[in-house]
Amino acid sequence: MKIVVLADTHMPRMAKKLPERLLAELANTEAIIHAGDWSSMAVYEQLAAFAPTYGVAGNNDGEVLQAKFGTSRLLQFGPWRIGLVHGHGASKRASTESHAIAAFKDTPVHILIYGHSHIPVLKQVDNLIIFNPGSPTDKRRQPLYSFGIIDFEDSEQPIRHVYYADKS
Numbered sequence: 001m002k003i004v005v006l007a008d009t010h011m012p013r014m015a016k017k018l019p020e021r022l023l024a025e026l027a028n029t030e031a032i033i034h035a036g037d038w039s040s041m042a043v044y045e046q047l048a049a050f051a052p053t054y055g056v057a058g059n060n061d062g063e064v065l066q067a068k069f070g071t072s073r074l075l076q077f078g079p080w081r082i083g084l085v086h087g088h089g090a091s092k093r094a095s096t097e098s099h100a101i102a103a104f105k106d107t108p109v110h111i112l113i114y115g116h117s118h119i120p121v122l123k124q125v126d127n128l129i130i131f132n133p134g135s136p137t138d139k140r141r142q143p144l145y146s147f148g149i150i151d152f153e154d155s156e157q158p159i160r161h162v163y164y165a166d167k168s
Contacts, residue, residue, distance in 0.1 A: 001077060002028065004051075005148035007035035007086070007115025008135035010060065011043050015137035018046060021164040022136045022147055026050040033075070033150075035115035035133065036086030038065055058086035058115060072103050078152065080110050087114035087132075097121065097130065111150070111159070120146045120161050131159055137167050 004025050009015070018026070026032070032047045036058025044065075047053045056073050057066040075082040089099035100114035111129045119142065120134035134146030144163040151158055 001030050001152050003031045003033055003077065003150040004029045005033045005035070005113060005131065005133045005150060006136050007113075007133050008037045008058070008118050008138055009034070009043050010037055010039045010135070010138050013039060014135075015167055018043075019136050019145065019164070019167045021145075021162065021166075025147070025149065025162065031077070033082070033084060033113060035084060035113050036069075037061060037115060041065060041068070044068070054084070056084050056086055059088040074104075074107060074109070080152065081108065082111045082113060083107060083109035084113050087116035097132075101128075101130070113148075118142060120148075120163075122148075122159060122161060129159060134161065139167075 029051050032051050032053040034055035036056045037060045039060055041064055054075055055069050057069045073084040083104035085100050085103040087096040087100040096117040113131050118135045118140045121132040123130050133148035136145050136147045139145045144165055145167050146161050146163050148161055
């Protein structure tokens with residue numbers, strides 16, 4: 001099963017349309033996960049036209065998106081339990097990653113997906129895979145735009161980033 005993972009689209013402010021590189025992967029995905037800061041329900045509608053779309057709201061999402069998605073979600077794909085959260089929090093001292101981990105401290109998950117920082121992360125801490133896809137439309141201080149792919153059938157690299165320079 002191939003899942004496209006993204007966060008922090010911030011559309012239409014940061015992009016008027018989904019990037020071509022992302023569209024190429026969406027054309028043959030079986031599910032989509034968005035870790036918040038959609039900024040518009042239109043982004044959800046565009047993604048849902050490709051595949052079932054799961055997500056959470058971020059700190060830049062209004063009442064409609066907050067009501068639809070909530071701030072955290074537990075997803076199950078086969079034997080894989082995925083915790084999904086945007087990662088923002090009240091404490092300025094704690095990192096985005098720390099906020100995300102804390103959201104699932106009492107819930108066992110295999111993969112934790114978060115956004116907010118726009119910084120791509122893929123690492124394993126004990127038995128937990130921590131994944132931030134970065135942003136496909138707002139790279140901030142990162143050298144490239146990015147999103148992620150989870151493919152449970154890929155034995156060599158089941159979770160990876162896709163990086164690209166042009167968001168058009």
